[in-house]
Amino acid sequence: DGGITQSPKYLFRKEGQNVTLSCEQNLNHDAMYWYRQDPGQGLRLIYYSQIVNDFQKGDIAEGYSVSREKKESFPLTVTSAQKNPTAFYLCASSNQGIPDTQYFGPGTRLTVL
């Protein structure tokens, strides 16, 4: 059963804490992406990785960090420097080399208390 999994589904964070969101895929995709979605809005790109051990900033990378040590995994850390982290976070993956559709995970809703 191939796909993308994200955990946890809901996450609560106190101000000043760092939290890490998990994203795993078994589609053998080279490229992975992290997006943020605010209520009633489209998705904005945070970070993306086209290959293991390499990643690039997207449009709103400030206050976030990522790693790509394995092809299957692309965790996102929301740091205390992110001023307004409450949002819905979506991870996606795609084939690399040819333009291809992106496949999305079910998302993680992060709330800052």
Place this chain on the structure above:
Amino acid sequence: KQEVTQIPAALSVPEGENLVLNCSFTDSAIYNLQWFRQDPGKGLTSLLLIQSSQREQTSGRLNASLDKSSGRSTLYIAASQPGDSATYLCAPQGAAGNKLTFGGGTRVLVKP
């Protein structure tokens, strides 16, 4: 920088009516354009992908057109059903880095 606009932001129709969702984008240098569906609190599901060389793409009751030169795409949903109620997002894919730029979406409600 690519900017994507979707009009209308929300749409409510009775069951059986055809739906027309519009998407406009500012940079015509794209590889393709994708339409996604999002149910409340869920991830995105890919509906259609139109290559930049294509004019339209069809899947069942869904048909999407692309006019790259004028920066427009339209998603048509024929004979709408209550199960079509969702938010529909369009996203042109840029020539560099395979990056998608999303519009704000059109929230559709099909009333029985």
